[in-house]
Amino acid sequence: MINWEKKGLLIETGGPGYTHASHPSMIHLDNDIFLLAFSSRLNKHANIFLAHAEIKNEKINLISKPQVALKPSKPGYFDSEGLLNCCFVKHNNKIYIYYSGWQNIQQGFWHCDTGRAIADPDKLIAKREFDGPIMGRDKFNPIFAAATSVHVDKDGKWKTWYNSGISWEKREEGWHPKYGIHYATSDDGLNWSYRPGLIIPIKDEYEHSFGRPSVVRWDGRYQMWFAHRGTKEYSTYRIGYASSADGINWTRDDSKSGISISESGWDNESVCYPYLLEHKNIKYMLYTGNKYGLTGSGYAVGRNE
Numbered sequence: 549m550i551n552w553e554k555k556g557l558l559i560e561t562g563g564p565g566y567t568h569a570s571h572p573s574m575i576h577l578d579n580d581i582f583l584l585a586f587s588s589r590l591n592k593h594a595n596i597f598l599a600h601a602e603i604k605n606e607k608i609n610l611i612s613k614p615q616v617a618l619k620p621s622k623p624g625y626f627d628s629e630g631l632l633n634c635c636f637v638k639h640n641n642k643i644y645i646y647y648s649g650w651q652n653i654q655q656g657f658w659h660c661d662t663g664r665a666i667a668d669p670d671k672l673i674a675k676r677e678f679d680g681p682i683m684g685r686d687k688f689n690p691i692f693a694a695a696t697s698v699h700v701d702k703d704g705k706w707k708t709w710y711n712s713g714i715s716w717e718k719r720e721e722g723w724h725p726k727y728g729i730h731y732a733t734s735d736d737g738l739n740w741s742y743r744p745g746l747i748i749p750i751k752d753e754y755e756h757s758f759g760r761p762s763v764v765r766w767d768g769r770y771q772m773w774f775a776h777r778g779t780k781e782y783s784t785y786r787i788g789y790a791s792s793a794d795g796i797n798w799t800r801d802d803s804k805s806g807i808s809i810s811e812s813g814w815d816n817e818s819v820c821y822p823y824l825l826e827h828k829n830i831k832y833m834l835y836t837g838n839k840y841g842l843t844g845s846g847y848a849v850g851r852n853e
Contacts, residue, residue, distance in 0.1 A: 552807040552833050552848035555607065557814055560844040562588030562597045562614050570594075570841025571760060572834040573823045575636035575643060580604050580827070583669045585617070585633045585645060586845060593620050594630035596647060598672040603827045606849050617674040618647065618665055626651055626661050626681050634662070634696045634760065635823070637737065643667040644737070645674055648694040649681060656722045661685060662695040662710070664737070683710065683732070688742040691716070691727070697763040697772075698737065706734040707795060709747070709761045709772065726756045729774065731796055747798050748790055754778045759785055760821040763795070766831070770795045773805060773833065775820035784809075785820035787835065807833065807848060814843035821845075 559569040572586040577600075584601040587594040600612040621627045627649025634646040645667050651659045661684030665674040683693045691713025698708045714726045729748040732740040748758065759775030770792040775785040789805040790798040810816045815837035823834040831850030837843040 549804045549853045550806045550831060550850040551853060553851055554807075554810065554815075554848045555846065557837075557844050557846040558608055558834070559584075559586055559610070559614070562586075562590075562595065562616065566590050566595075568594070568841040569844045570836045571633040571821045571823075572836070572845045572847075573633055573635050574601060574608075574825055574834065575638055576825075576827065577669055581611075582827075583636070583643065583667065584610065584614075585636065585667075586614075587631060587633045587841070588614075589630070592630075594632055594650065595619050596631050596633050596645065596674065598667065598669075598674065600669075600672070603832070606830060608832065608847050612672070615672040617667065617672060618645070618676070621649070621676075621679065625649070625679060626659065626684065627663055631663070632660070632694075634694065635698055635762070636667075637698050637700060639700050639737070643669060644698075646695050646698050648696075657716065658692075658725075659685065660692045660694050660711075662693060682738045683708075683740055688744070689713070689730075691725075693730075695732075696760040699763065699765075700737070704735070706737045708732050708734070708740070709763050709795075711758060711761070714746075724756070726750075727758065729758050729761050729772075743796065747796060748772075748774070748800055751776075754780050760823075762822050762824045764824045764826070766826070769793055770798075771824075772798065773822040773824060775822065776802075777820075784818040784838075787819050787822050806850070807835070814838060815846065 566588040596618040597614040598617040599614040630650030632648040661681035695710040755778040761774035788802040790800040817838040821836040
């Protein structure tokens with residue numbers, strides 16, 4: 549089991565006029581330098597920012613000013629009302645950003661399908677590969693499909709652990725979504741073959757949502773940290789944990805997540821949207837705090853029991 553030692557807040561917003569800092573991710577560039585991505589909102593619509601960061605002596609520091617890399621698209625497009633950063637993938641000398649494009653529809657419903665862009669780590673910009681989603685609503689995913697964690701194996705096989713909508717339920721306060729974690733494979737990271745059904749079970753009648761599963765292969769097995777919410781006692785996100793030998797069949801044990809809310813401060817109500825990485829044999833978790841990142845995102849260092 550890994551216990552996560554919290555190191556504090558890393559990013560609060562993208563800059564003046566923006567709110568929130570959520571869904572952080574990082575990918576290694578050179579030596580101790582990383583590319584950092586996160587989402588921050590302008591007029592309630594999320595944009596993706598890029599910045600350079602340094603990891604040294606178990607500390608993560610921003611070493612450049614965050615810049616807007618991807619803005620919401622044209623009206624009517626799948627990502628016209630916000631972009632939630634999901635993950636980086638480095639492949640064939642390119643750095644890809646997988647993101648969820650947000651689109652509101654009638655009566656409080658929304659869609660959240662997957663787009664892909666190519667990042668330029670020197671200029672801190674990114675360019676969409678396509679105007680449409682590379683994973684989205686179809687006969688297998690009728691509500692939405694958000695690829696939050698993507699890997700490329702040594703043999704060139706792409707894998708994703710993604711969120712897919714299950715249902716919308718009518719409640720007194722309005723329509724309420726239920727969604728969970730699914731699995732798919734691909735030969736190119738664009739066209740996907742889906743495995744039917746949830747790979748992480750929904751715990752009980754209260755649990756309803758899973759946020760941004762992040763999968764790593766550590767210590768000879770697949771390990772997943774994910775946000776989940778919906779209990780009898782509280783409605784805010786917590787971070788859960790599961791492990792697997794093959795990346796398909798998982799054993800869930802949230803008691804091994806190693807992290808929860810703080811007694812006070814920016815993450816005392818919610819911890820969510822984890823992202824895992826390792827540098828110089830030290831494990832790190834980036835994560836988001838209260839109110840979906842209104843208070844920002846921070847990080848923790850892993851300590852093996």
